[in-house]
Amino acid sequence: MENSNVAFGKVLASLRxxxxxxxxxxxxxxxxxxxxxxxxxxxxxxxxxxxxxxxxSALETTPSRILKQVEAKVSL
Structure with a gap:
């Protein structure tokens, strides 16, 4: 289980x-x-x-697609 901020950061870096x-x-x-x-x-x-x-927008994707990837990394 990852912290949501860490998971978001990893997803953002990967997409970038x-x-x-x-x-x-x-x-x-x-x-x-x-x-x-x-x-x-x-x-x-x-x-x-x-x-x-x-x-x-800058990554030419949607917020929901980013959050879906973050959600997969975080156990809610």
């Missing part, structure tokens, strides 16, 4: 790497700061709903 984006590129596309992307990927920060939607 699959899209061949740097943290800086993802941050720019999502209109958030690069250090915030780093903190989310390391499980130190929990994104707001608005940030989730921005990240999903």
């Amino acid at each position: 790497q699959s899209a061949r984006l740097s943290q800086e590129e993802l941050a720019e596309r999502a209109d958030i700061h690069r250090t915030y992307v780093s903190q989310v990927e390391r499980g130190l920060k929990s994104p707001t709903l608005i940030v989730l939607f921005r990240l999903a």
Whole structure:
């Protein structure tokens, strides 16, 4: 069982790497700061709903697809 922030961070990092984006590129596309992307990927920060939607859009996916992957990593 993983912490939900850690699970979200791993999913985000995996999706970002699959899209061949740097943290800086993802941050720019999502209109958030690069250090915030780093903190989310390391499980130190929990994104707001608005940030989730921005990240999903930047990764050309949906928030529900991201959350489904996170849900699979976390035992609720």
